Amino acid sequence: MIEVKEAGKHFEDKWILRRITFDMSRGESMVLIGPSGSGKSVLLKIIAGLITPDEGYVKLGSSNIGMLFQQNALFNSLSVIENLLFPLGERLGLYGTEARHQCAALLEAVGLLESADLYPDEISGGMQKRLGIARALIVKPEIILYDEPTAGLDPITSRLIADLILGLRKKEGSTIITVTNDINRAYQLADRIALIARNTMYIGGTPDDVRQSRDPALKQFIYGLKDGPLNQPGHLT
Amino acid sequence: MSIRFQNVTKSFGLNRVLNNVSFEVKTGEILFIIGKSGVGKSVTLKHIVGLLKPDSGSVSIDGTDVTKQSAEQLSEIRLKCGMVFQRPALLDSLTVFENIAFGLKTVQYAVKAGKELEPKELERIVTEKIRLVNLGHELPAILDKKPPELSFGMQKRVSLARTLAPHPSYLLFDEPTTGLDPITTNAINDLILDLSRKLKVTSIVVSHDMSCALKIADRILVLDKGAILALEPASEIRHSRQPLIMEFLKEEFLKGGAPC
Numbered sequence: 001m002i003e004v005k006e007a008g009k010h011f012e013d014k015w016i017l018r019r020i021t022f023d024m025s026r027g028e029s030m031v032l033i034g035p036s037g038s039g040k041s042v043l044l045k046i047i048a049g050l051i052t053p054d055e056g057y058v059k060l061g062s063s064n065i066g067m068l069f070q071q072n073a074l075f076n077s078l079s080v081i082e083n084l085l086f087p088l089g090e091r092l093g094l095y096g097t098e099a100r101h102q103c104a105a106l107l108e109a110v111g112l113l114e115s116a117d118l119y120p121d122e123i124s125g126g127m128q129k130r131l132g133i134a135r136a137l138i139v140k141p142e143i144i145l146y147d148e149p150t151a152g153l154d155p156i157t158s159r160l161i162a163d164l165i166l167g168l169r170k171k172e173g174s175t176i177i178t179v180t181n182d183i184n185r186a187y188q189l190a191d192r193i194a195l196i197a198r199n200t201m202y203i204g205g206t207p208d209d210v211r212q213s214r215d216p217a218l219k220q221f222i223y224g225l226k227d228g229p230l231n232q233p234g235h236l237t
Numbered sequence: 238m239s240i241r242f243q244n245v246t247k248s249f250g251l252n253r254v255l256n257n258v259s260f261e262v263k264t265g266e267i268l269f270i271i272g273k274s275g276v277g278k279s280v281t282l283k284h285i286v287g288l289l290k291p292d293s294g295s296v297s298i299d300g301t302d303v304t305k306q307s308a309e310q311l312s313e314i315r316l317k318c319g320m321v322f323q324r325p326a327l328l329d330s331l332t333v334f335e336n337i338a339f340g341l342k343t344v345q346y347a348v349k350a351g352k353e354l355e356p357k358e359l360e361r362i363v364t365e366k367i368r369l370v371n372l373g374h375e376l377p378a379i380l381d382k383k384p385p386e387l388s389f390g391m392q393k394r395v396s397l398a399r400t401l402a403p404h405p406s407y408l409l410f411d412e413p414t415t416g417l418d419p420i421t422t423n424a425i426n427d428l429i430l431d432l433s434r435k436l437k438v439t440s441i442v443v444s445h446d447m448s449c450a451l452k453i454a455d456r457i458l459v460l461d462k463g464a465i466l467a468l469e470p471a472s473e474i475r476h477s478r479q480p481l482i483m484e485f486l487k488e489e490f491l492k493g494g495a496p497c
Contacts, residue, residue: 033418034418035418035420035421036388036389036390036417036418036421037388037389124274124275125274125275126274126275148416151415151416152274152323152412152415152416153274153445154272154273154274154445154485155445155446155447155484155485155487155488156273156481156484156485157273157274181416181417181418181419183419184488220420221418221419221420222419223419224418224419224420224422224423225420225423226420226423226424230420
């Protein structure tokens with residue numbers, strides 16, 4: 001469903017990402033972890049087609065992509081349900097009763113039906129995240145990209161959001177990539193975990209592989225150790 | 238002499254966020270305030286510096302009731318309290334030196350210090366604070382850099398240096414590690430612990446992260462439904478059987494005992 005080959009991106013003379021290569025099959029869930037500023041969100045935007053890579057390529061099995069942005073990027077002047085009606089009309093040309101019916105069904109699935117007529121600044125941060133997820137999903141995307149879906153939320157709400165993402169994925173069979181710094185959410189969401197650090201990608205394997213890994217870079221990141229290969233020059237191997 | 242909340246109640250519309258909350262922060266301690274999103278943790282911090290006023294009850298700092306002070310008097314009280322925001326909140330158009338020196342050039346600070354600072358004294362204080370936040374190895378080049386040229390972790394440290402510059406007695410941290418990767422999270426927590434002990438300041442940290450609280454807090458206050466669910470030493474919270482606290486503790490278990 002997703003093929004990324006030797007992808008790279010630089011801003012001015014600084015390479016942010018180099019030699020990123022991986023494949024994902026339909027329905028798979030990959031989580032990207034890595035130090036702040038390592039290029040995780042840039043990679044997500046390259047896959048979404050929002051940023052063009054300077055080398056290599058990305059091939060997608062579908063052009064129907066949904067994306068949750070880190071700051072949700074909701075329309076504050078539209079109500080909760082209007083935030084879903086808008087992409088449905090713009091992208092799928094669906095309006096009227098059928099559109100409202102689909103939006104209401106999804107709002108119910110994310111627990112926001114009773115808040116349908118409120119505005120984003122009238123609902124909590126966790127509810128805004130759920131609305132952001134619903135908006136990414138309303139066009140029934142085959143590929144969904146989540147940028148920090150639980151950042152800033154308490155762990156209990158975070159677990160619920162991750163359960164929601166997994167439940168919706170099971171229902172729709174979508175392929176998902178999630179960027180997060182929350183290791184517990186990475187374990188919860190991933191079929192495979194990849195570490196992005198020092199410009200490149202290191203596939204760590206399944207959550208169990210990562211938990212048991214003796215790889216110094218992975219251990220340094222997961223356990224937040226001050227010293228390790230992530231502080232040293234050169235590329236990870 | 239410390240911070241004391243007495244029967245504080247605060248509502249926003251029909252939503253009662255704090256309901257008759259009373260507690261005292263001990264001098265020199267690190268107190269973590271933990272709770273779910275929207276439970277009133279940041280609201281509590283804002284009451285300390287007078288950014289919010291309670292509907293009823295009082296908040297006092299060193300015996301002075303913050304809720305009854307004029308704007309001018311509040312400025313003096315705020316000099317005692319260094320606030321560290323979730324995002325670094327640096328001024329992007331100013332250099333690192335100018336950002337840290339900013340608070341030292343205010344009229345309030347000049348009044349407190351008895352005079353305006355000489356450029357050499359200003360430079361001494363700024364350099365000292367840069368070293369305190371473990372950025373000494375970046376001196377002197379870092380002084381002329383602007384925030385966008387620094388990594389997020391470095392921006393957080395510069396922001397902390399700016400907070401420390403006027404020598405506050407209290408450090409108030411609003412989710413200092415939210416959204417940070419584990420390495421930066423650990424570094425910031427070590428810094429909070431180190432500075433609190435070294436400078437003998439009282440620190441209040443609002444956070445979601447129980448692992449960090451267990452690692453560096455002296456006491457942990459758990460807020461739930463407008464009230465204090467627990468206020469106990471970290472060593473006791475670890476063994477709590479309260480369902481909500483156990484939910485927070487579960488995160489540490491899931492990490493497999495990893496340090497925060």
